[in-house]
Structure formats: C-alpha cells, structure tokens
Amino acid sequence: MSRNLILGAALSSMVVLAALVSFVWTPHDHAALDIPAKLQPPNVQHWFGTDHFGRDMFSMIMVGARTSIAVALVAVGIGMALGVPLGLTAAARKGSWLDEVIMRGNDLVFAFPSLVIAILITAVFGAGAINAIIAIGIFNIPVFARITRGAALSLWEREFILAARVSGKGAARISAEHILPNVANLLIVQGTIQFSLGILAEAGLSYVGLGAQPPTPSWGRMLADAQTMVSFAPHLALIPGFAIIVTVLGLNLLGDGLRDWLDPRIRVARV
C-alpha cells in the first residue's frame, strides 16, 4: 500500500468521522449564539475560535462536514446510478442510434457546468441543498457514462467477451457478468475523485447562496459570511478553507492511492 493511500484514507476518514460524531456530540451547540464571545481567535475553550455571532467554529465545521458529505455523496450516487447503465448500454450497442443519442446527450450536459444547472434550477425553484445535489448529480451523469463506455468498449473487443457471446450470452448478461466487474475498480477510483469534486462544487454553490440555506451550516456559506471580516478575523476564512482543502486533498490522495493499489493502468478523468 502506498503512502498516498494511507494518508488519503486517514484524512478522509477523519472528516467522515467528524461528520458522524457531530450527530451525537459537538464541543458546543453549533447554533448557540453568544454575542459577547464573538470573533474570538482559536483558544482552549473554542478550538477553532468563534464567529461574528459567537458561535463555536469547531462545532460548525463538524456539522458542516455533514452537509458537504451528504450533498457530494448523493450527487455521486445519482451520477453513478444513471451514468454507469447509460455507459454500459452505449458500449453494448456501439455505433447504433442508441449509442449516438446517449453520447450526444452527454456532450449536451457537459455544455451546462454544474453551476449553470444550479442557476437554472434556483431561478425556477429557489435555492436549497436539494438543488445543489441535483445540479452536481446531473453533471456527474455524463462523467460516469463516458468513462464506463470507454472502458467497456475496450473490454468488448477482448476475446473473453467473444467467448461469452459464443456461449450464447446476450448483451445485458455480458454487461452485468463480465463488463461491470471489470470496470468496478475504475468506477471506485473515479467515484472518489468525483466525490472530492462534489465537495468543492457544493462549497462553491453555498458560497454564492445556491446551496444549503440557513440554518443548515455549510462550509461554503461560512466562507461567504467571513468575507467582510477577513481583514480583522482571518480565522473565519482560514478554518473553513482548511476544512475543504483537507477533505478534498484526502479524497484525491485516496483516489490516486486506490488506483495504484487496484490497477495502475486506470486513467482518471479530472476536470
């Protein structure tokens, strides 16, 4: 096992653990206002300091991890659940009109960056965490469809697939039995990378107010709140920023480490 894998797994599990623990315990109530104690820098009582309402930053970061992880995880789930079958189908029916429609559809979705989807949805339905999930999730669909199709196409050329066809197995059965298990590693690695991109996208959306709405804490909104105070209370911006960096870095290292461990030939698409 590589250093990347160990470090990545450690950082990622630390963040996930913080999110899980926040359900039963946080050092302070993350929503409790304490105006007299506002804008304290990190100290013994408040490990990460307090914000402009005197709320405990450490507790907010812990609870905020929940939002980030939930949004990114569900978004990746949507992308995989829809993208992988689409990619498998396109590969199984290579060159057919169905393949063409799926691939052109993918190209079309790629023309709508997740932020643009979020803007559209928000313009119509108003802002919220669900919109962020849908926006990031929709964008993940073509990512998974493409890499699944690409990997599946090269597998379809392999002789063991021909052997399965000679044994009378149909496209659906071959996809499930032979293709999917052989692209699983790739999907795990890409899933980890998309997860980290989801964390970044969620932070960006909630920073501009298109993500989770108050009172749900989120790292992106903590940064938005910090913006006007950054000159006299830099910890307000530094701490949520570090939280995002640690999480994303951890997931990326985990993805790279998993790739090297599972199959060094896997190519990760990263945009």
Add this chain to the structure above:
Amino acid sequence: MSLLQIKDLSLTIHGAQILKRINLSIDAGQIVAVTGESGSGKSMTALAVMQLLPSGAEADGSLQLDGQNLLNQSEAQMCALRGAAIGMVFQEPMTALNPVKTIGDQVMETILIHKAMPPARARARAKEVLSRVGLPTHRFPMSRYPHELSGGQRQRVVIAMAIALRPRLLIADEPTTALDVTTQAQILDLLKGLVSEYGMGLLMITHDLAVVADMADQIVIMRHGEVVETGTTEHLLHHMQHPYTRMLFEASGHQVSLPLSPNPYPLLEVEDVVRDYRLPRTHLFGAPGHHRAVDQVSFTLNRGERLGLVGESGCGKSTLTRAILGLEDVQHGRISLGGQPVFTGHTPNLAVRRKMQVVFQDPYGSFNPRHRVARLITEPFHLLDTPPTGSERRDRIAEMLVAVGLSPNDASRYIHEFSGGQRQRIAIARALIIRPELILFDEAISALDVSVRARILDLLAELCATYDLTYLFISHDLSVVRTITDRVLVMQAGRIVEQGATEQVFAQPRHPYTRTLIDAAPRLPEMGQGAA
C-alpha cells in the same frame, strides 16, 4: 578484429539477473542471428548494445564496437553513436513511427540530428534511402504520414531511418514477426541486400528458426539469459551439441500424426457467403464505399474432418470465422451446421450455437480475470437447456481439465496463475466441455513459444483420437496447418482461391497465390543428424 565483440556481458534489472556472461561477435558484412524463446534475454542483448536499457539496469562485461567499449561511453557519446554508427529496427512497425510527423521528416531527422549534412542534402539523402528500401518518392511522397502506409511499408521506413547514415552495425529486433509471410520474405531480402551492399554487420534477433536458418551466417542460441550454443549456421544445423538446441529445432518443425477420420458426411456447409463493410465516405456527398471482406465463399466441412484455413492478414478469414460462429450476420449466402442455419433471419440460432465452440489466439485476453477456472470453462453450459449441476458438474470440470493435461485442483484457481500454454489448454477445455460437433481454432497457437506450441499440437492430436474432433483450424502459419489438418482452404482477398487435401496443396499448389505463399514461408532445412 570483429566489428562488435561482446565479452562476458551480464545484466541485472533491479537486481534480477537477466543476462549471464554473454559472448558473441559480429564481423562487418556478417549476419548473426540471436534466437531463443521468450524470456531468453535476446531482446535485452540488443538493447544493451544500444545502451537503451530500462531504468534499474546494470550491465557488466564489455561491449566493443570497433574496439570502443560501449559500456564506458557517456550518454552524449552514445547519442552520437546511435543512428550514426549503430542503427536499429524494431518489431512493431505499426507503432514504431511517430503518427504526427511525415515519413520524410522522420527519415531526415536521423541525418539532421547528427548534423551529418545540410538540410538540402539531407533531403536528397532521405529520398535516396527511401527509394533504396522500396519506397520511391514518386509513388510514396515524403509528405505521407505513417497511417497512410501498410505495415510492411512502415517497416521499410523504419529501416530507411536506421540506414540513412550507413551505420556499421544494424540491429534488427524481430523485424518481421508482425508481418505477413510474403511481406516478411521481402523485408528479409531487403535486409540481406543492404548488408552485402553496405558491408554492415547485422545483429538479428528472432524467435523464428526458419528465418534464422535462412538468413544467418552465425547462430547464437539463448535460454534464460545464457548462450547455450553458438556456431556457423552450416555447422550448427548439422552438429547440434546442446539438447536445448535440438529440442528447439524439433519443436519448430514438430509433426503430429492424426488418426483417420470417420466416414465423411457434411457437417458445416458454407454457401455463397458475402460480407460487406461500409466504408466512411471519402467525399462529402459521395456514396459510401464498400469493402467486401468475404466474397462468395463456399465450402463444406465433413464430420470428423480437420480443415485448415490459411491466408494473410486482411484476407477475410477472421470475418468468415465470426460469421460461422454466428457473431456476425452475412449479407448473402447461407451457413448451416448439421442442416440447420446458423442465422434464422437476423438472430443467431441457439440450437446451432451449442454445437460449436471456439479457441482464440490470445491466451491472456481469452478469460475474464475475475472468475475462477471452474466458472470460466463452464461458461458454454449457458447454451444447454439443462446444464449439469452439483457433482455431475464437478465431474465434467475434472474430466475436461484432465483431458487437456491439467489437474482437477486447478478448477479453483484464477487465470493469472497459469502460463500462456496452460491458458490455451484451459481454452480448449472450455471449448470441449459441451462436446460440440465443431471447434474453431482461430490462430489458437500463434502466440505461443515453439516448445509450448509443439506440446499443444500433441494434445490436439491426442484429443482427435479420444473425442473424434471436427475442427476448422484458422492460421497464417503454413507449417502448423500442414501437420494438423487433412484438408486446407487458401483464402486471398475474401475469396477461397484453392482447396484440397493438405499434402496435395502443399506439395503441388495449383493457384499462383498459394505458390507465392508457400515460397515466401521460410523453411527449416533438412536437419543433419546430431553429432552428440
């Protein structure tokens, strides 16, 4: 003094011993062939001379080119020698050229990088060399890109690059392995001609003993990183000392005797089959072109018969194989097995499919790496209405594994635990397990080393006796087809140009193409009796 003198060359890569005290020498104008099976270290010897070894390699001993020890040269000095004093030709012409540069630029680069002459003269020289290797610029302009040339033509470009500066030593690493026999014969002739014309020394790496016997002045036999035997071709062929050398030559010309086939009556009938592929349009509004891969092919394969199908790449034999297997629909004609059509309408007929199985070429790509052998070889059970279960299934698996020379315990192992030859045995077990009436061997032994190949041929002969096999053996290797089939079809450009009893066709080919094919194939000479 020798042009190249290798003395006690040893090589380790990351500590693993690759070469052990190799000795060989080449004189100007001489062809030395280094041969052996995979893993013998023959290619590494070539790369050591070029000093293009993979990272982690450490060489020891001496490599003298005209008295200059190459192992002591700095990287900059080696750059000055490579391409100028030593040229090299590689195995894979399809990937050996940069796809985004023209062939003219690539040949000129050899000249310009050594600042051997000004650009205008370099251009003239490139033109001259390309013509010399058989690519005259009026037919193959220097502005062509590699993808516009065939494999054989690309190999000529690679040779042109290697000889542009008239190097004293030319190294050719399996230069014709990726080529068809007729192309191979032309490239070998070209190399021979260049050696005598330029007085170069040629270090030729090849696994093909027939090529070796045909080309070399001197033969070096390697195994596991060691030279086991060396000598002049004439002498070595008649006085082989080492048992490995004898085994190698025996395996290359390995003959098997097939049992007589039972009373013939038709099993597979192919009538007037045509398969067209649409080509992409060449003009915006022009009609798309067609490529006729299989052109009105008809033949009959009798029960119990071992039929061969030979032809060069692109002749349509793969397409025909896929059509027979029901993997690909045909536009015209009829393929039937035991009287039943392979296709009903456009869907393959399951009742026919269960009577056929196939063994493919690539022992590494033929199996799902995530399944165990038991699951791999029972995949054809899917074709049966009531596949065997429980102990019956286990017995069938064990029987098959034993039949192909493996052990019943191998059923629970994964495919990566087996060697290439063992994998081909497993592939045969998979094909046999539902007792098909017909087996197709699609280049099934082409990827194997000669000694492994000889044993698989023995296995096939043995299985013919036990199971009354009927098979279609598709191959480009004439010597193998000659020993393993009763009757043979010769295919060229989608058509069957000749068919008949194998011995008859090989001894007295009637069609000019068959003659070309047989003449082009390098032959092992009649071997003298070993002196040992």
Add this chain to the structure above:
Amino acid sequence: MLRYALKRLLSLVLSLAVASVVIFAVIEVAPGDPASFMLGVNAQADTLAALRAELGLDVSKIERYFNWVGGMLAGDFGTSYTYRTPVSQMIADRLWVSLPLAIYALTLSTLIAFPAGLYAAARRGKPGDVAVMGATQLGIAVPNFWFAMMLVLVFAINLRWFNAGGFAGWENGLWTGLQSLTLPAIALALPQGAILARVMRSALLDILAEDFMRTARAKGLSRRQALWRHGVRNALIPVLTIIGLQFSFLLAGSIIIEQVFYLPGLGRLVFQAISARDLIVVESVVMLLVFAVIMVNFLVDLAYAAVDPRLRSRT
C-alpha cells in the same frame, strides 16, 4: 478535413438547438407570471394585459420560443423585466468583464501548466517531479473562491498592491483594466493550472512509453530532444481536450469569483436577476454561457485535426 469541420459544425448547431429548448422549457415551468410579479398583486387587469403584450408574453409558448431564438439570432435578447432595458445591452456591458477574465485565466493556467507538466515528466520520480506533483495535488484541493479571499487578504489588504475589488474599466487604459482582473484571474487559474499540469505530465509519460519514442532514441536523439520533438505534439491531443473542458469551468468559476471581487460581470448580473426574478435575463445569460462552451469545444475539435493528421484524413 472539410467534411470533418462540416460534421462538427452540424453537431454544434444541433447541440445549440437542443440546449435552447431545454433552457426555455426549464424557465417555462417557473411558477408565476413575470408581468404580475413586476406590477405587484394589486395590478389592474388591463395594465397587466398591456404589459404582457409589451413583454411578448401574450402568444403561445411555441411562438414565444421562436420569438426568443429568432431575436437572439438577430442580436435582440428581449427586454429586462426589471430594468426595462434591452438584455443584449446589459449582457454586452458585462461581457467585457467576464470574457477577458476567462481568457486571462485560461492563459495563466496554460502558462503555469505547460512548464510544470514538462518539468515533472522529464524528471519522473525525482525530487523535482515529486515537488511539482505535491504542489498540484494541493492546487486541485484549494477552492478558487477561498484562494481569491486569501489573495485579497495578502495582496490587497496587507500589501496594497491591488484593489480589493471592483473593476476600474477599460476606458482608463488596458493596464488599469488588467490590473483589476489580475487577482481574480490568478485565483481562477491556479486550480485549473494544477489539473492541466497533471494531465500534461501523464500525457507526456504515456507518450514516453510509446514505441516511437524508443525509435527516436535509437536514431541518436537525447532523452530531452526526443521529448521535445516527438513527445510534446502527441501529448497535446489529450491536453487540448482538457483545455476545452476547462473553459466551461473557468466561465462557471468566474461567476463565483466575480462575487469575491465585486466585479460587474455576467455572474453578478445573473445573481441580481435571480433575486429580482428577472427570468428573461437568466435565460439569456445561461444560453450565452452554453453557447460559449459549445463553441469552444467546436474549436477544440478543429484544433485536434490540426494536431493529428490521422483525424484529417479519416474523414
């Protein structure tokens, strides 16, 4: 080549048509009538009808779609519900901020990525490679808007080298304009540059493993000469793909970055329009962004053909 370009062009027109239908349909499901939203709940029925006619809302949906698309083709994006000014004018003003920003950032990211990727690939496994890869790993993990805040903190608030926000305008000279865009462009470029550098490196490493690189070395090229003469152009093919994809991310990213620097670009226009429910502005800006992305990908497809002769002759 011509056939290839025409085929791409056809696919571009088709994508744009489908995208416009999707955008129009999404905006159509928005609850509420813009006219009554603008006039408030107490509006008279006849003033409402007059306004609806003025806004072109009184015809069927299909007709409205074609009016919208037809207008855009003629450069008329309709009239803003809120400001009652032509949307095309509003967009044109903002475009002079957003487009230079995206191009500036793309240039910077390419300028960071190429040398970094080349350097790392040439020194694979050595300390230089490890350092560059570590830095890019970090660069990918940094959210650009947070990085922007840090840049403001250091270079605007503490060092006072740049203004913390706002846009000085192009009328005061190119340099003044560029200066207001420098911090935003750096913030946008850094994470994208990090990604591009990694792509560049791995593309080069793939090429280094190709047979033709060994052929080049056998001709007498040094490692460095082989990398430059045979590696770079082949590696451009995957790198171009990523540059094309990145453009859409830079556009989207610039919408967020404009918030950090209070830049009067398309991003701010969109957010103002959303809060004022000025849907025609949202619709038009989104269409414009999608148009830009599709257009850039078309150009990337053409660039492929320029780099790769196999593509030119295949079609």
